[in-house]
Amino acid sequence: MSSTPSRVVITGLGISCPMATGQADLIxxxxxxxxxxxxxxxxxxxxxxxxxxGEIRNFDPRxxxxxxxxKTFVKSLKYMARDIQLAVAMAQVALQDAGLAEGGxxxxxxxxxxxxxxxxxxxxxxxxxxxxxxxxxxKFSYATWGNEGIKLVMPIWLLKYLPxxxxxxxxxxxxxxxxxxTITEGDASSGLAIGEAYRILQKNRADVMITGGADSKIHPLxxxxxxxxxxxxxxxGQPELASRPFDSQASGLVLGEGAGIIIxxxxxxxxxxxxxxxxxIIGIGxxxxxxxxxxxxxxxxMVHAIRxxxxxxxxxxxDPSISHIHAHGVGVPSLDAAEAAAIREVFAGRPDIPVxxxxxxxGNMGAGNGGVELLASLLAAREGFxxxxxxxxxxxxxxxxxxxxGQALPITGDxxxxxxxxxxxxxxxxxxxxxxxxx
Amino acid sequence: xxRRVVVTGIGMVTPIGRDVETTWQALQQGVSxxxxxxxxxxxxxxxxIAAEIHGFDLNTYLDDVDTWPPLSRNSIFALxxxxxxxxxxxxxADTPGIDRSRLGVYFGAGEGQQDFPHFCATxxxxxxxxxxxxxxxxxxxxxxxxxxxxxxxxxxxxxxHVAALANAQGPNYxxxxxxxxxxxxxxxxxxxxxRGDADIILSxxxxxxxxxxxxxxxxxxxxxxxxxDDPQHASRPFDENRDGFILGEGAGVVVxxxxxxxxxxxxxxxxxLIGYGxTADxxxxxxxxxxxxxxxxxxxxxxxxxxxxxxxxxxxxxxxxSTEVNDKIETLAIKxxxxxxxxxxxxxxxxxMMGHLIAAAGAVEAIICxxxxxxxxxxxTINLEKPSEDCDLDYIPGKPRQGTVxxxxxxxxxxxxxxxxxxxxKYTA
Numbered sequence: 001m002s003s004t005p006s007r008v009v010i011t012g013l014g015i016s017c018p019m020a021t022g023q024a025d026l027i028x029x030x031x032x033x034x035x036x037x038x039x040x041x042x043x044x045x046x047x048x049x050x051x052x053x054g055e056i057r058n059f060d061p062r063x064x065x066x067x068x069x070x071k072t073f074v075k076s077l078k079y080m081a082r083d084i085q086l087a088v089a090m091a092q093v094a095l096q097d098a099g100l101a102e103g104g105x106x107x108x109x110x111x112x113x114x115x116x117x118x119x120x121x122x123x124x125x126x127x128x129x130x131x132x133x134x135x136x137x138x139k140f141s142y143a144t145w146g147n148e149g150i151k152l153v154m155p156i157w158l159l160k161y162l163p164x165x166x167x168x169x170x171x172x173x174x175x176x177x178x179x180x181x182t183i184t185e186g187d188a189s190s191g192l193a194i195g196e197a198y199r200i201l202q203k204n205r206a207d208v209m210i211t212g213g214a215d216s217k218i219h220p221l222x223x224x225x226x227x228x229x230x231x232x233x234x235x236x237g238q239p240e241l242a243s244r245p246f247d248s249q250a251s252g253l254v255l256g257e258g259a260g261i262i263i264x265x266x267x268x269x270x271x272x273x274x275x276x277x278x279x280x281i282i283g284i285g286x287x288x289x290x291x292x293x294x295x296x297x298x299x300x301x302m303v304h305a306i307r308x309x310x311x312x313x314x315x316x317x318x319d320p321s322i323s324h325i326h327a328h329g330v331g332v333p334s335l336d337a338a339e340a341a342a343i344r345e346v347f348a349g350r351p352d353i354p355v356x357x358x359x360x361x362x363g364n365m366g367a368g369n370g371g372v373e374l375l376a377s378l379l380a381a382r383e384g385f386x387x388x389x390x391x392x393x394x395x396x397x398x399x400x401x402x403x404x405x406g407q408a409l410p411i412t413g414d415x416x417x418x419x420x421x422x423x424x425x426x427x428x429x430x431x432x433x434x435x436x437x438x439x
Numbered sequence: 440x441x442r443r444v445v446v447t448g449i450g451m452v453t454p455i456g457r458d459v460e461t462t463w464q465a466l467q468q469g470v471s472x473x474x475x476x477x478x479x480x481x482x483x484x485x486x487x488i489a490a491e492i493h494g495f496d497l498n499t500y501l502d503d504v505d506t507w508p509p510l511s512r513n514s515i516f517a518l519x520x521x522x523x524x525x526x527x528x529x530x531x532a533d534t535p536g537i538d539r540s541r542l543g544v545y546f547g548a549g550e551g552q553q554d555f556p557h558f559c560a561t562x563x564x565x566x567x568x569x570x571x572x573x574x575x576x577x578x579x580x581x582x583x584x585x586x587x588x589x590x591x592x593x594x595x596x597x598x599x600h601v602a603a604l605a606n607a608q609g610p611n612y613x614x615x616x617x618x619x620x621x622x623x624x625x626x627x628x629x630x631x632x633x634r635g636d637a638d639i640i641l642s643x644x645x646x647x648x649x650x651x652x653x654x655x656x657x658x659x660x661x662x663x664x665x666x667x668d669d670p671q672h673a674s675r676p677f678d679e680n681r682d683g684f685i686l687g688e689g690a691g692v693v694v695x696x697x698x699x700x701x702x703x704x705x706x707x708x709x710x711x712l713i714g715y716g717x718t719a720d721x722x723x724x725x726x727x728x729x730x731x732x733x734x735x736x737x738x739x740x741x742x743x744x745x746x747x748x749x750x751x752x753x754x755x756x757x758x759x760x761s762t763e764v765n766d767k768i769e770t771l772a773i774k775x776x777x778x779x780x781x782x783x784x785x786x787x788x789x790x791x792m793m794g795h796l797i798a799a800a801g802a803v804e805a806i807i808c809x810x811x812x813x814x815x816x817x818x819x820t821i822n823l824e825k826p827s828e829d830c831d832l833d834y835i836p837g838k839p840r841q842g843t844v845x846x847x848x849x850x851x852x853x854x855x856x857x858x859x860x861x862x863x864x865k866y867t868a
Contacts (some may be wrong), residue, residue, distance in 0.1 A: 046578035079724065107721065108736060116615075118550050118592055123562060124570045130559045131566055142560050142651070146483030150655050158656030159724050159854065163594070164616045168855030173720040177733060180719035180857055181623055184548075184615040185595035192612055196627060199634055205717075220573045220580070221589075224561075228586040285637075286613035287540060290602040293590075294508050304540040304608055308636070311624035426611045 005202035010378065010437075011275040012098025012263030014064075014090030017372045018054035018256055019361045020091070020402070023379055027426050029361070030380050030387040031408050036361045037254055039239045040197065042218055049223050052242035054256030054363030056086070064089040066101050069173050079156050080169060081119045086259035086368075087166035087214035088173065095174060098263040100208065110207040111178030112170055113197040115189025115213025115367035116260075120221040128152045138147050141329035150250045166214060178206040184367070187330065190260065191370030191420040191428030195284035197264050198430075207269040212371025222255055231332055231423060243364075245329030245357035246336050246399055247392040253330050256363025260371025272369055279378050279434045283313025289425025299338035299345075302419060302427040306346045309417070309429035318349040322431075323413035324404065326377045328421045329357025330364050333396070339421055341400045352429060356404040360390035370420050372375035374430060377416045381434035444632045445866055447639075447706040448528025448694035449806045450520040454490035454687050454793045457499070458523060462803075463810050465792070466818040467839045471671040472793050473685050477651045478649050479555070486663040489649045489672040490687035490794030492516070501623045505526035507600075511551030511591035514600050516690035516799070517645035521601045524641065528694040528706060532606035536704070543609035543637040547600045547620025549646030549798040551591030553653070557584045597645050601692075609637045615798060617853035618758070620644055621691065622801025622861050626715035628695050638700045643802035645690035657686065660725065662762060675822035676759035676788035677766045677830040684760040687794030691802030691810075709809040713846075714745025720856025727768045733858045734772035734850070741848070741860035742776070749777035750786050753844040754817045754861075756804045757834075758852045759788020760795055765852060767829045774832070785842070787820045787835040801851040801859065808847035815843050 013023065018036025020029035028034070039051040065073045065088075073088070079256075080088065095101040100110075128177045129149030133141045159165060164182040171180060179200055183193040190213025197211035228234035233252035235242040243254040270277060287304025289297060310317060325347075327338055347353050358376050365372055385408040392405050418430045449459055454472030456462030465472075472490040472762045481487040495512075497504050500519040510518070525531055530542075541690035559582045565576035590596070610631055616623050619815075621644025628642035657663045664683040666673035674685040701708060718740065727734065742748070758769055766788075774781045789807055796803055811817050816839050823836040849861045 012754040015574055044572065046574040048578055048581060108718070111717075112719065118594060123565075123573070123576065125705065127562055127571050128569065130562045131569060133559070134563050140556065140563070142480035143483045145651065145655075146481060146485070146487075150485070150658060151657065153659060155659045155661075156725070159660070162615075162617060162854065164853070164855055164857060165724060167616075167719070167722055168857070171719040171856070172723065175721050177719050177721045179717040180616065181627065181717065183612060185598065185611070185613040188595075196612070199630060199636075199722050201633075203630070220577050223577050224580040224705055225589045225592070227581060227583065229590050286543075286610040286612065287608055288544070288599070288602045290539065290606050290608045292507070292603050293596070293599055300608055301611065308540070308610075332548055383813055422595055422599070422838050424595065424600060424602075426595060426602075 005375045006200045006204055007267035007280060008198050008264055009267050009270050009280045010262055010278040011265045011270050012094040013375050014093030014261040015372060015375050016056050016086060016090055017258035017362050018056055026376060027379050027383055030376060033388045033390045035240055035390060037240050037243050037363055050226055050235055050242055052254050053218055054254060055218055056257055058112040060083040062242055064092045071342055073173060079160050081160050082216045083119050083214050084166050084169055088169050090259040090261040090326040091170045094261040094263045095436035099275060105208045107175045107177045109178055110176045110206040111180055112167040112176055112210045113181045113193045114167050114211060115183045115193040115370060116166045117215040117367040119161040119163060120324045121161055126153060170210060185426055186422035187364060187366055187369050188420040188422050188426050188428040189367035191418060191430055192286060194370055194430050195428060196287060198284050201264055201266050208265045210261060211264055212260045212262040213367040215366035215368040216257035217255040217366050220256050226255060241391050243360050244331050244391045245359050245389055246395050246403060248394045248396050250331040250333055253332055254363035256365040258362060258365035258368030258372040260368060260375045277435050279432050282433050283309040283431035285309030285312060285429040287427050293424050296334050297338035297425045299342035301425040302339060302342035302421055303345055305427040305429040308433050313431040317347045322415045323381060323411045323419060324354040324356055325417045326373050327355050327357045327419050329359050331359060335421060340401050344400045352402045354386055354404050355401045356387055356389045358387050370418060370428060374418045374432060377418060378432060378434055381411055381416055382437050384411055385409060442633050443474060443693050443698040444629050445698050445701050445708040445711045446693045446700050446809055447526040447696045449709060449809060450523030450527060451691040451803050451806050452516045452520050453689040453803055454492055466789055467816060468821055469821045470792060473670040473673055483656060483762035485658050486654060486665050487667045488673055490685055491649055492688055504523060509587035512647040513549055513551055513645045514591060514597045517597040518604055520634055520692040521604055521641055524692040524694050524846035525605055529758045530694060531539035539606055541609050541638045542607040543611060543640040544598050544602045544607045545612045545624045545640050545642045547614050547624035547798045548594050548597045550594050552647055552650050554585055554588040555651040557862055601838040603775050605641055607641060616857040617855060618797055618800055619853035619857045619859040620798035620852040622851035623717060623858040624860055625693060625802060625805055626717060626859055628716050629712050632695055632697050638697045640695045641692055642695050643692035644799040646796055646798035647666050647688035648797055649686050650689050672822050674761045674791050674794055675813030676761040676791050676820055678823050679824050679825050679827040681761045683762055685794035687796045689729055689796050690799050691806050693805060710812045710863045711866045713864045714741040716740030716860040718858045722856050724855050726764055727852060727856060731768045731772035733856050734769060734852055735775045738772060738776035741862050745862040747846055747862060749780040752848055754785040754811050754847045756808050756849045757786050757788045758850045759790050769833055770830045781832060785817050785833050785835045785840055787818055789818050791821045804849045807863055808849050811844045811847055812863060812865050815865055816841055
């Protein structure tokens, strides 16, 4: 085992988010500044909450699976919550993109490190049992639930909603026997998973890692949680305009869903099989505010994460080859402010560094954020532009960020930084170098 | 020169003890922490026994409990275990000379206890003719459900609480690979320190699934023992009459520290973390690979990482859940990975006494390995009256075993085929 860390490149991708599915569609959508936020279609919501969500419309997971696996996959669908379906489908796309869907890597040398969220149960699946338990006394009877309610739930119920099942299903379908982990740290999950996958490959514990993440926050329980915790937007204007990164009219997040699955590979392994290479991971970092969760976000975790990642990449903040920062920009005022303060602190020597957030178009995709956002920056960078920030009509005063608002702006430099932060200040930073498109 | 990683503090809360030494004594005495479920009315549930932690009071461990928000059981256990580990290691939020950006937290943590009563009430309030109306569900849920219970559902929450407790501003990770989660956390934290991303990491796990959702979920998978009339004998790993695992709860935390850093500050050293293996069965979501290929590969990977041969191993703390499949496959895997030497290495399952702590199991079992190394005592597997035919190793039945333990292995094999092995060794300079 070499003591020099291996270089790690991106050789495949699969992406589905509210405004686009697939590479070409995503590039077009970013160029246009296309919006993915709209009134919710998948279930009814009361007037107490915004109908604005970032939904992936017309998602049919079966259409992404290679013929050889289709039958197995279709049989397993009923055991997969939506998050899992998104992850598995986009992993299929990514593996095909990388030319690894029909072998090409030793099964013991391909692993998985994915970001995933807590997955809420389908309500109807439990409703019959719950109603039965109210029948006799018109108040909930544990005795009835134990005796009769449980039997009305499908046996595999728990496994349909476990966060590690994204990775498990992928591993089973595509025979991935290498290191396997699932990071469950809220909105920073896939940024952190990408970082860990990078380290695994650098250390030669695997040749290929399937990483990124997937999450669907389009669920009644997610609405309740986001509202009660005080994170959900209070926007009452046109729903399409509700997700407003760094904007003075932002009042909270919009629930979204997304899957950004990335095939990462050691450079020598990729070169040996003449894989196409999109880009290279060159630095990662993680940090935390380390404050009580009832106190406001300080952004200190993000400062540490960025500094660690830049050190890891061998870059100073002033390095002109850093083309842009793809910020978390979730539209929760306290988090946006803390993130902006962190960026200002680290990049004090280059205050006009371009900053952007695609959440105006996607909403908050939870564990899908890091994967989707890295791919958005990567694909856009290779096309020569920075993904724009939409719905930031009037940035918060004093933010001090050079926000890429409106149209997709031309890019200078081949590197970019992705940031994610949880409501607790747990932060991830990934530094990527885009490789030029093959002529 | 690879950076070496040692353990400089330990803390745990389990169904058989609220601190390390109490649990350790109970393990040696073969005490069972299993009894009837009291946390909710389980009297008609097919499984109505569990290993609960009774009457736990966080005020015993923290003197400012009222300054924390309402906490779920798993956060409470995490804070208590972390506090004990931190005090043991001499590292606190105000300890001078610690680079806070290089003090991290990595937990394998479960979601918070799910609020079954309020969830069911909300569902009920939104049902008309058997159909759930989501608008009514959301509208009513905003009044019925509990803000803090829902806030604590986020699995990253315990990690955030512990980071606050310790003023740990460095790398912050939470993983949830089911029953392997906290072993995985410790293994990946080991890698972070080796790599130089941190110097100290509070690592471990916490979980409490003894609630109607958790029990229901495992009952449906037929994973739990139904020996309700004889709780203390229900968890019987490797025994021919085993019928499933017993759900436990708790937390285990180790302070992982880079060796030079530990020596410089004169820290006490429990042992060295020398090996980590992680593999996937890639087989079925319900069962382990039928020839144990993932477990075998993971044991071998850990041994290679540790630079140990099978005959260097003195003790194995098994995953040993008391399910028919795990115990059989784990036995097979140990034999395949260690060869003939397998018959000479004592193996025990402490789940026989404390039940299965799910995400927290791995961390607690790593701590048990460290104590075995420290004291030269290997805890028993209790309730092993007659091993099943395919379980023919030395499982230390009934009574603890005395003997030098230089190298100990801890296995954790999670649902869906997530396999982790950790190897710990007595520290020598």
